Amino acid sequence: MAKMIRKNYLMAPGPTPVPIDILLEGAKDTIHHRTPQFDRIFAEAVKGTKEVFRTENELFILASSGTGAMEMALTNIVNPGEKVIVCTVGKFGERWQEIAKAVGAEVALVSGEYGDFYTPEMVEKALKENPDAVAVFTTLSETSTGTVMDIEGISKVVKAAGKLIAVDGISGLVAEPCETDKWGLDIVVTGSQKGFMLPPGLAFISVSKAAIEKAQNTKTTSFYFNLKKYLKDPLPWTPAVNLIYQQRLAVEMLLKEGMENIWARHAVMGKATREAIKAMGLELFSKRPGNVLTSVKVPEGVPGGKIVSIMRDEYGVTIAGGQGTMKGNIFRIAHLGYMSDYDVVIALTALEKVLRKLGRHVEYGIGAQVAMEIFEKEGV
Structure with a gap:
C-alpha cells in the first residue's frame, strides 16, 4: 500500500492559517518600542486596523487574546452593581455573562438555545424591562455554533433607548460585514487569530466617544486593561512588537483586497x-x-x-x-x-x-x- x-x-x-509573507514579517529584528521607528510602524498598524473596523473611533491594540478585549470593555464602562443586558445563545455570549459577573455587574439575559439567535425585538423588550441597564453586550458571530446576529438591527434599538452597545466581533469581524461607525457601535472587540490572518496574541478594541465618556465616570476594576491609561498612552505596557509588524502587513493585505x-x-x-x-x-x-x-x-x-x-x-x-x-x-x-x-x-x-x-x-x-x-x- x-x-x-x-x-x-x-x-x-x-x-x-497565516500567509507566509506575514509569518516572515514576524521574523524581523525586534526593535525597542519607545523609538520613532516603532512609533511609525504602530501608527500605520492602528490606522489600517481602523479602516478594517470601519471606524474613526479610538482603537487600541492589546497584547492579549480577544477575551482580554472583552474584559477591557466591561471593566471600563460598567461599575460594580450596575446592570447590563447580555445577549447569549452560545459559549461566547456566556463569556460576556461570566466576565460581567466577575466585574460585579447585575446581569439581565436575552438568551436562547445553542444554535438559535436573538433578534432586535428581543433586545428591545429587554431594554424596556430593564431601563436601568447601562449597556448591551452582543456577539456578531457566535463561534461555538456558527450563528450570525443582526447587529445592525440590534444597535438601532439600543441607540433608540440611549444605551451603549458592545460587540464581540472576535470571529465575525472581517468575515461578516461590520460597520462600526455607520451602525453606531460603541465598542467592538476582536482577536488577531481569526479573520486578520495573524498568529494568536493580539486583541483590538474600538471605543466610541460615548463609551469613553462613560469610562471617565467608571471605577475601573482592571489595572492592565485600564482604558484611562490607554487614552493617555496607547502603549502603556510593552507591546507585542513583532506581532505588530505582522499586524501592519495583514491590514495592508486586507485593505488591498x-x-x-x-x-x-x-x-x-x-x-x-x-x-x-x-x-x-x-x-x-x-x-x-x-x-x-x-x-x-x-x-x-x-x-x-x-x-x-x-x-x-x-x-x-x-x-x-x-x-x-x-x-x-x-x-x-x-x-x-x-x-x-x-x-x-x-x-x-x-x-x-x-x-x-x-x-x-x-x-x-x-x-x-x-x-x-x-x-x-x-x-x-
Missing part, C-alpha cells in the same frame, strides 16, 4: 460549504448560519469526537468539535481568513472519507461537486 505525503490543513475557526471583496469571498465559501453539507445528507446546526464557519449536526450512530480526531490525526485536516453542551454533538468547518475555494473542497472530501470510515455512506465527491458548481456559478 502506498503511503502518501502528509500535509496539514487548518480549517478551524481560530487559529486560522477590499473589505467588500473579503465579505463576498467569505459569503461564497460559506454558501458552498452549507450546500455541500446538505448534499452529503447532513444537517446544519445553526438556525441563522453565517460565513465564518459551518456547524453540522453529527449523524446518528456516528461518534462525533472521532470525526474531528480522524480528520486531524490521520488526514491532516483540522476542524473543530462542539463546545459546551454541544461537545460530541456537532462539528465545525471554518472558512475564515486566509482560506480559498480549494481549502473548502479539501475539507469536504476529507469529511466524506472519514464518514465512510465510520460507517456512514456518503457518495465520494458529492460535496466537492456541489461546492465547485457554486464556485463556478459565482465566478470563482
Whole structure:
C-alpha cells in the first residue's frame, strides 16, 4: 500500500492559517518600542486596523487574546452593581455573562438555545424591562455554533433607548460585514487569530466617544486593561512588537483586497460549504448560519469526537468539535481568513472519507461537486 505525503490543513475557526509573507514579517529584528521607528510602524498598524473596523473611533491594540478585549470593555464602562443586558445563545455570549459577573455587574439575559439567535425585538423588550441597564453586550458571530446576529438591527434599538452597545466581533469581524461607525457601535472587540490572518496574541478594541465618556465616570476594576491609561498612552505596557509588524502587513493585505471583496469571498465559501453539507445528507446546526464557519449536526450512530480526531490525526485536516453542551454533538468547518475555494473542497472530501470510515455512506465527491458548481456559478 502506498503511503502518501502528509500535509496539514487548518480549517478551524481560530487559529486560522497565516500567509507566509506575514509569518516572515514576524521574523524581523525586534526593535525597542519607545523609538520613532516603532512609533511609525504602530501608527500605520492602528490606522489600517481602523479602516478594517470601519471606524474613526479610538482603537487600541492589546497584547492579549480577544477575551482580554472583552474584559477591557466591561471593566471600563460598567461599575460594580450596575446592570447590563447580555445577549447569549452560545459559549461566547456566556463569556460576556461570566466576565460581567466577575466585574460585579447585575446581569439581565436575552438568551436562547445553542444554535438559535436573538433578534432586535428581543433586545428591545429587554431594554424596556430593564431601563436601568447601562449597556448591551452582543456577539456578531457566535463561534461555538456558527450563528450570525443582526447587529445592525440590534444597535438601532439600543441607540433608540440611549444605551451603549458592545460587540464581540472576535470571529465575525472581517468575515461578516461590520460597520462600526455607520451602525453606531460603541465598542467592538476582536482577536488577531481569526479573520486578520495573524498568529494568536493580539486583541483590538474600538471605543466610541460615548463609551469613553462613560469610562471617565467608571471605577475601573482592571489595572492592565485600564482604558484611562490607554487614552493617555496607547502603549502603556510593552507591546507585542513583532506581532505588530505582522499586524501592519495583514491590514495592508486586507485593505488591498477590499473589505467588500473579503465579505463576498467569505459569503461564497460559506454558501458552498452549507450546500455541500446538505448534499452529503447532513444537517446544519445553526438556525441563522453565517460565513465564518459551518456547524453540522453529527449523524446518528456516528461518534462525533472521532470525526474531528480522524480528520486531524490521520488526514491532516483540522476542524473543530462542539463546545459546551454541544461537545460530541456537532462539528465545525471554518472558512475564515486566509482560506480559498480549494481549502473548502479539501475539507469536504476529507469529511466524506472519514464518514465512510465510520460507517456512514456518503457518495465520494458529492460535496466537492456541489461546492465547485457554486464556485463556478459565482465566478470563482
